[in-house]
Amino acid sequence: MQHFFLPKRAVFILVFNLEQALEDLNLQVEKLKQWLYTVKAHSTVFDAIVFIVGTHLDSVKDHEGFLDRVTTCFRDSLYNEFCGILAINPKYEVPLFPVENSRPIDVDGVLLRQTIKREAKERPCLKQKQPVWxxxxxxxxxxxxxxxxxxxxxxxxxxxxxxxxxxFTDEDVDNFLRFCHMSGExxxxxxxxxxxxxxxxxxxxxxxxxxxxxxxxxxxxxxxxxxxxxxxxxxxxxxxxxxxxxxxxxxxxxxxxxxxxxxxxxxxxxxxxxxxxxxxxCIVPSHLPDKNPDECWDGAPDDEVFFFDFGYVPSDVIFHRLLARCWYHHPDEALRNKLYRRCGTFRFKDIPVFFMLRLLTNTRDQQLIKLVVQSSDEKRFRCVTQVLQWVIAELQDIRAKDFPNLPFNVGPACTICSDAHGKVKVLKLCSDEEDFPTANSPVIKFLEDGRYHEVRLVPRVNVLCGSKNRRTSLTSSTESSVPPVSSTRNRPGTVQVHEGSRDVSIIQAGDNATINVPYPRE
Incomplete structure (x- = not known):
């Protein structure tokens, strides 16, 4: 639900527990990355700024070298990727503000508050002058x-x-409402x-x-x-x-x-x-029953398989919205019992072709949606790109409304290059920045990770990896060549909208992570 309420322009405070980082630093960094990508995907302007706050500072101070290891990790793993939205702690020169809430006056907490005020005032959106009326x-x-x-x-x-x-005119009211919407009021x-x-x-x-x-x-x-x-x-x-x-x-x-x-x-x-x-x-997509993925229709060896790769951004909210749209545009009561929380089967409305969407959470840094399109004969295969382009268009519409900077890649998978840890090698046919190939581009060529790839779109979709030519289907008959897919989801944190605090969103990204920013003495 956080995507529904995150303001477009805001100061975000991303909170985690340093004690948990002491137990598993890499896990905390991965959780923080998910939230950073989510904030980045949701923001329409470059006015968002994120403060990463680590609580329970006194609990980890006695561990020699730990804070140095944390600051080095944050500088190397987070700043390089999110330098445009991260606030920097002037005391440590890193994108991290460690605080201790149990102190009556926490000097680091005072520094955090002062930095928030200074950074907020420097945001371009807050420097814009609005009509007094x-x-x-x-x-x-x-x-x-x-x-x-x-x-x-x-x-x-x-x-x-x-x-x-x-x-006041209609235009006056509309401009005012748009301003208030951007600020989260x-x-x-x-x-x-x-x-x-x-x-x-x-x-x-x-x-x-x-x-x-x-x-x-x-x-x-x-x-x-x-x-x-x-x-x-x-x-x-x-x-x-x-x-x-x-x-x-x-x-x-x-x-x-x-x-x-x-x-x-x-x-x-x-x-x-x-x-x-x-x-x-009403159907509530997020409450649809779970189904053993092995019991869902997953296509035949000749059917076409494509993946939507969203990187770190959790794909379940996108999947449920796509699921609802597929049912809205292509309703078929005979398939009503084929709707599940993590997969759904549909019959394309204008052509006699079945297709399936399936939610996959392979690794924390690869959130996937799998599309299987029936193409067991030449007539049906001609409809594959029509179904794929329709799903892409619906995704782009969702993105335009609520995830304007959502990154994604779409394409078939190379089973040879997919690793044993669940990471699927998706060969990009199109993305959030690149349109779907035209009929004049039947062959897409790649040179990634030191290996040459070709994706041929006609007469059928084929993947050429090095010197080996493979079909794209990743169905039950060929599943052994694909790394196992984990169905575990671990989405960190919660978001609440507080009265009078719409310009600062506090995100709790770990258990027992709390924050209390004291006012400095005058």
Whole structure:
């Protein structure tokens, strides 16, 4: 859920426990990298800055050479890759601020606070001057909230009418809302056809609803009337309208607004009868049942296999959004029982071809989504690129809305170069920066890691590795040539939106990592 609420322009504080780094420094660095890539993928401008804070300093000071080892590791492993967004500690000249919360006055904590204030003031976005009449629009919103019982959202046309009484134009209101959205004060999705008519004034309220929906309450807290509905969500990943009403605990209009927002973010997928606008239940992709991957349809030896490689950025949020979009655009009730939390099978709407998406978490630095497209005969093979390009287009749309700097590569795998530790060698056909090859480029050539590769797109997809020519299929009949894929997920940390703290996001990236930044004495 953190991608829903991370502001576009902010000072981020990434917190970890130095005691845990003492036990396994490499693991903590890998966790920090995941969060750094996530922040970088989410930011639309280069105004974001990240402070890495290590807590429990006194617990590790007595370990000779440990802090030197940490600072050297951070300088070598993190700064080279993220120098554009990392804040530097002027005392140690590294992107790390060690602090000790148990001290009445922590000198390092005071330095951290002073550095945050200085860096924030130097951000280009905070130097931009805004019209003073923005304060009047803020006052209008505040007065409106005071008059309403449940003022966590407002319709845009209602705000426009209120603002017009003070001679503000539609353009004035739109510019003001965009500024507030970028700074994290509210949520205004002007780029979404569903959400552009609503303004979320209290993001924390929406976060609480999403938390209630995505985290099951203890059995003792479920009402007997609602127990069966909760169990349906637990076992089938389907939430009824009655359950949504119970969670939101409000009017039908509130349920409609919340559902539309969650649907726009692909967190809910309403099940609507044919030719009807209303719905009685919703698919919750993140709560779909688990399925043994070996029991999922995974194609045949002649089918085509491609991988979407997102590097360090956790791919499960992308996968669930793709899963929801695939079902929305290509619904087939006969395949409803083929939707699972980590894989889904679909029939392409316009052509008689099946395809499968599967979530793979091979290593911490390689988050993958696997696409298998049915191509057992020449007629079906002509549709492979059509399916692949459609999935890429949906991914690019998700990226444009919420992950503007999300890195990814798309292509077949070379089974010879894939290593024994689960790392798949993806041969890049296209990426976030490169378009899909045209018909005039049927052969893509690579020279990576000292080995020559060719990917031929016609008449079928073939990978040439050195002097060996291999098909791309990585299905059950050829799985022995592919390194084993781990299904373990370990996504660190949590994100909360706090009232009055929208410009500083504190991210907890490890267990028992807390932070208390004291005010310096005047």
């Amino acid at each position: 923005y304060l009047r629009l803020l006052e209008i919103i505040t007065n409106w909230k005071n008059r309403q019982m449940e003022a966590w959202y407002i319709k845009k046309d209602e705000l426009v009418i209120e603002a017009a009484k003070s001679d 509210l949520i205004y999705r002007y780029d979404d056809v569903v959400m552009k008519d609503y303004i979320i004034l209290d993001p924390q309220y929406l976060l609480d609803i999403m938390t209630d929906l995505l985290k099951f309450p203890p059995l003792s807290e479920r009402t007997r009337v609602g127990a069966e509905k909760w169990q349906t969500l637990v076992t089938d990943g389907v939430a009824s309208v009655e359950l949504l009403t119970e969670i939101i605990d409000n009017t039908d209009e509130m349920v409609t607004v919340v559902t539309r927002f969650l649907e726009a973010y692909n967190m809910l997928l309403p099940i609507r009868p044919a030719n009807e606008s209303h719905f009685s239940s």
